[in-house]
Amino acid sequence: MSGFRTHFDNTGGVGPDDPAGTRIDASTIAELEELAARYPEKRSALLPMLHLVQSVEGRVTPAAIEICARILDITPAEVNGVATFYTMYKRKPMGRHHVGVCTTSLCAILGGDEIAAALEQHLGVGNDETSEDGAITFERVECNAACDYAPVVMVNWEFFDTMTPKKAIELVDRLRSDEVVVSPRGATITSWREAERVLAGFPDGRADEGPAAGTQSLLGLKLAERNGWRAPDPADVPAPSQEEGK
Amino acid sequence: MTDTLTPVLSANWGDERAWKLSNYERRGGYQALRTALGKAPADIIGQVKNANLRGRGGAGFPAGVKWSFLPKDNPNPVYLVVNCDESEPGTCKDIPLVMASPHTLLEGVIISSYAVGCHHAFIYIRGEVLHVIRRMQQAVREAYSAGYLGKGILGTDFDLEVTVHAGAGAYICGEETALLDSLEGRRGQPRLKPPFPAVAGLYASPTVINNVETIATVPSIISNGVDWFTSMGTENSRGMTLYSLSGHVANPGQFEAPMGITLRQLLDMAGGIRHGHQLKFWTPGGSSLGILTDEHLDVPLDYDGPAKVGTGLGTKALQCFDETTSAVRACLRYVEFYKHESCGKCTPCREGSWWLVQLLARLEAGKGEPGDIDKLLDLSDNIAGRSFCALADGTATIVKSMVNYFRPEFEAGLHTPAWELFPYEKTTAWYRAGAVAESGATA
Secondary structure (H helix, E strand, O other): OOOOOOOOOOOOOOOOOOHOOOOOOHHHHHHHHHHHHHOOHHHHHHHHHHHHHHHHOOOOOOHHHHHHHHHHOOOHHHHHHHHOOOOOOOOOOOOOEEEEOOEEEEHHHHHHHHHHHHHHHOOOOOOHHHHHHOEEEEEEEEOOOHHHOOEEEEEEEEOOOOOHHHHHHHHHHHHHHOOOOOOOOOOOOOHHHHHHHHOOOOOOOOOOOOOEEEEEEHHHHHHHHHHHHOOOOOHHHHOOOOOOOO | OOOOOOOOOOOOOOOOOOOOOHHHHHHHHHOOHHHHHHOOOOHHHHHHHHOOOOOOOOOOEEEEHHHHHHOOOOOEEEEEEEEOOOOOOOOOOOHHHHHHHHHHHHHHHHHHHHHOEEEEEEEEEOOHHHHHHHHHHHHHHHHHHHOOOOOOHHOHHHHHHHEEEEEOOOOOHHOOOHHHHHHHOOOOOOOOOOOOOOOOOOOOOEEEEEEEHHEEEEEEEHOOHHHHHHHHHEEEEEEEEOOOOOOOOOOEEEEEEEOOOHHHHHHHHHOOOOOOOOEEEEEOOOHHHHHHEEHHHOOOOOOOOHOOOOOOOOOOEEEEEEOOHHHHHHHHHHHHHEEHHHHEEOOOHHHHHHHHHHHHHHHOOOOOOOOOOHHHHHEEEEEEEEOHHHHHHHHHHHHHHHHHHHHHHHHHOOOOOHHOOOHHHHHHOOOOOOOOOOOOOOO
């Protein structure tokens, strides 16, 4: 280890601590190298590699930065530049679960602001902070592509739709007491670290859990079925053919 | 005359375990791939061009034309990259598509790769959608086992590898050149164009980059023909597409309709604006193209309609807000999004969005100062068109269009807080006039 240090005072972890204390062992290094081999140019694996180190370390650590840099033949500064750019990479130790409340305009107005405020009060945390028991890291997140289910809460990046402050508080309390929690449009909640491992590209066998779609996603389809509406039958389409190659 | 709704991409979303390969095949899945592999690649491009399939990710550029920009004499490999970084506020169509039917996208990826001569395609999915990524990863594994991916696909000499790649939280990576930088393992910052990705994209190689819905539409064109596709929609906007209705709507959701449907028609199907309220403003194409009002209910939602009234079709993300909503508050929250998501490369965007938030926050608090509104507009003019990418333009557009339609509300921000003019508890999804609203932490 070359003892890389950053000079930012808000890195909260990507800073001067002991690289020797890393949990990244030979098997993780083998997986990191496997990721690097999946791409025509190995640097492309950096985002998945950082997801993987988070699943092992609980955050992006200085040691992880060193290791990724070495595998990819780039400088630790280049890895750090990437790690500090993307919101999902965390430099402070994370709680067991990540709870994100969407507070972009539409969700905020439909109640995301009230949900976020309620959770902050209930958990005794501010944005990007972890509850004292280490169970929940709370974050106000930006639009998560589920606006028809607003207001939306994400747990370890699984959807919890049409939430209210009351439902959100019940949800985090169940997470804190390790009850089984299932996303209405996803799988059984595991942990933030296990989610990060899937994002890195190592499946957890849960793809078949949950429904294909929620009620809102199916609204137009059900309406079409009730009214007998469908796309034209190709056999009924007249008009001169413009198709090439036939 | 086509039917009001025309589910094609969404047709199997209600099926039991729709995401499984066997269930997709039972509905005729991967027949389009067999058809395509029997044709010359140039013929596939010709069909997509003749169908006038325009990009469904916001810009509306014809996909077949984009594909034909690939240089013929470049010795480097060609790459296909699918943009599933769906993050534009209001946009929520690609995520349910991939969650319910990842094979629809994957079949499109294989056909499109065959058409453009690509042997390694990438599906870049925003990282914040775990289950969608699981489903896509599994679909790719199933396709390898079934011989739809890998060496010698379906007995032909066509080889294709597909890599599912999770992002890490950055709206800017939906911008195609920023996505390519991100996929190369860098900070996701837009590149100067030209060169365009078709000439120098991923690893400086010729690259086609398209939105999920665009690529997912390709199999239906191959199966059903150009005439079938062009029999739907309007003159310059052919085919069916997903419209996403959200906000203060009785029943928000996804509606797959021929291009050119109106918000009035969609609202009728969605039970209208929530009971007892009226539409105040809405976005036709996410927040980046600005807003419209109830005067525009009959604007055809095709590539031309919204453009004629100063906005754009964008991603067909119809966010509806009723009369309880403060325009100043909505504007601030949109601009906070752009400020958070600015990649920081271009000064007008990085600094300008920060200043816009300061001005809007004090207007929201009723502490605006004389000249603030003109300053908002002046800042916007200095952001738009002065940065590498459209994120900056989106920031300026939402501010200018909000001030354009609701200037008196911004003027009120010189003396009265927005929350006094528009009590915020009334905007929540659970608010019922006259009922006891659920309140905060203790309910």
